[in-house]
Amino acid sequence: MEYSQTFSHLHAIPFIPVKKKLLLMGIMLLLWVYMLYSCVGYCATVPSVIDSYRVRETESAGRRTESARADLVSKLIPKTQSWVDLESDYDEPSVRTPSRDLLDNEVDSDRAGDWDEMKDEQRGPEASAMSSFSNGSGSKKLPQAIIIGVKKGGTRALLEFLRVHPDIRAVGAEPHFFDRHYDKGLDWYRELMPRTLEGQITMEKTPSYFVTREAPARIYAMSRDTKLIVVVRDPVTRAVSDYTQTLSKKPDIPTFESLTFRNRSVGLIDTSWSAVQIGIYAKHLDNWLRFFPLRQMLFVSGERLISDPAGELARVQDFLGLKRIVTDKHFYFNQTKGFPCLKKAEGSSKPHCLGKTKGRTHPGIQPQVLQRLRQFYRPFNMKFYQMTGHNFGWN
Numbered sequence: 001m002e003y004s005q006t007f008s009h010l011h012a013i014p015f016i017p018v019k020k021k022l023l024l025m026g027i028m029l030l031l032w033v034y035m036l037y038s039c040v041g042y043c044a045t046v047p048s049v050i051d052s053y054r055v056r057e058t059e060s061a062g063r064r065t066e067s068a069r070a071d072l073v074s075k076l077i078p079k080t081q082s083w084v085d086l087e088s089d090y091d092e093p094s095v096r097t098p099s100r101d102l103l104d105n106e107v108d109s110d111r112a113g114d115w116d117e118m119k120d121e122q123r124g125p126e127a128s129a130m131s132s133f134s135n136g137s138g139s140k141k142l143p144q145a146i147i148i149g150v151k152k153g154g155t156r157a158l159l160e161f162l163r164v165h166p167d168i169r170a171v172g173a174e175p176h177f178f179d180r181h182y183d184k185g186l187d188w189y190r191e192l193m194p195r196t197l198e199g200q201i202t203m204e205k206t207p208s209y210f211v212t213r214e215a216p217a218r219i220y221a222m223s224r225d226t227k228l229i230v231v232v233r234d235p236v237t238r239a240v241s242d243y244t245q246t247l248s249k250k251p252d253i254p255t256f257e258s259l260t261f262r263n264r265s266v267g268l269i270d271t272s273w274s275a276v277q278i279g280i281y282a283k284h285l286d287n288w289l290r291f292f293p294l295r296q297m298l299f300v301s302g303e304r305l306i307s308d309p310a311g312e313l314a315r316v317q318d319f320l321g322l323k324r325i326v327t328d329k330h331f332y333f334n335q336t337k338g339f340p341c342l343k344k345a346e347g348s349s350k351p352h353c354l355g356k357t358k359g360r361t362h363p364g365i366q367p368q369v370l371q372r373l374r375q376f377y378r379p380f381n382m383k384f385y386q387m388t389g390h391n392f393g394w395n
């Protein structure tokens with residue numbers, strides 16, 4: 001008993017401060033927890049080191065994606081090209097061979113003509129991208145379909161006719177992204193596009209893509225699902241049209257006849273002249289088929305686009321998965337112009353024909369020169385019909 005009293009006494013004294021200490025520590029702990037808890041909400045709104053690290057990571061990941069895409073493109077572009085020479089005087093008509101141009105910008109489409117078509121729009125690709133949806137509704141998207149060629153094929157007419165469709169929005173000017181401005185990046189390209197709503201298709205046309213070696217790999221890297229449209233025209237008439245355009249800008253150039261031949265006495269065609277080279281469609285198509293299946297490409301007849309615009313437009317609308325809204329009701333034949341025109345252009349109630357640079361009068365060319373050119377193109381045309389499964393009837 002004595003022992004227990006002494007014991008309880010001895011141990012009771014130090015127990016009181018320990019309890020107090022524990023109580024104090026408990027309160028402090030509660031205070032800490034409370035402070036920590038209330039700080040979480042606040043701290044979350046303050047950019048943390050982790051956040052800025054994440055931003056840096058995301059940015060560098062973005063750059064890595066960009067450089068990965070560049071890597072992919074360089075890997076995708078074939079180093080060598082195999083092509084069966086179809087005519088003995090056909091001297092390596094590779095799309096890699098620099099073409100002999102009469103003007104620095106000869107491979108350009110008819111810019112003056114394109115401006116004509118955009119009279120009602122604000123000029124320049126950026127401006128025209130604004131015109132369709134200037135109220136800011138919708139968003140800018142990369143094109144799902146591109147008219148990639150051919151120069152002087154009737155590409156402007158096709159785009160203008162397609163723009164009548166409410167589910168198509170197109171940039172007016174030629175962006176030339178996949179041939180000239182690729183280094184500006186996809187964001188730059190997207191910015192040029194008009195705003196579109198859900199279900200609408202974004203389009204552009206740049207006819208020089210068809211003969212640009214890097215274009216297929218670059219478009220594939222943007223989206224392997226891109227639909228490609230090529231307006232083709234008899235390569236002989238196309239060459240004359242091309243020459244006519246150059247002549248209109250530079251009246252002092254040599255005659256068509258002298259430019260056509262490398263050696264006239266033996267009838268050797270100069271395939272390094274771009275007006276001739278562009279028309280070797282089978283050769284250029286070969287380059288596209290390395291990346292895109294044929295079913296993803298549509299070949300529009302430039303001739304039928306004039307003789308039966310509604311018929312060709314029906315094919316294009318089907319290909320794009322759209323309702324056939326642009327029909328024969330939209331066209332009339334303008335006797336003065338000598339071409340089909342729109343009864344109402346996009347966003348207007350007035351009739352609309354293409355500008356004066358579309359449908360120019362061609363100069364007279366010596367029949368034997370045209371004959372020799374026809375003969376030159378024949379095997380390539382046959383090959384092209386075979387590849388596309390479509391006889392365009394250029395004979």
Ligand SMILES: Nc1ncnc2c1ncn2[C@@H]1O[C@H](COP(=O)(O)OS(=O)(=O)O)[C@@H](OP(=O)(O)O)[C@H]1O
Pocket residue numbers: 108109110111113150151152153154155156157207240241242244302305306339340341353354357358359360
């Ligand atoms: N409806 C209509 N109105 C006027 N012109 C028409 C039309 N449909 C097709 N074409 C033909 O289009 C040819 C010009 O082709 P492009 O627009 O592809 O030329 S460009 O590459 O953009 O410069 C142009 O070539 P040229 O006749 O040699 O001027 C026309 O023949």
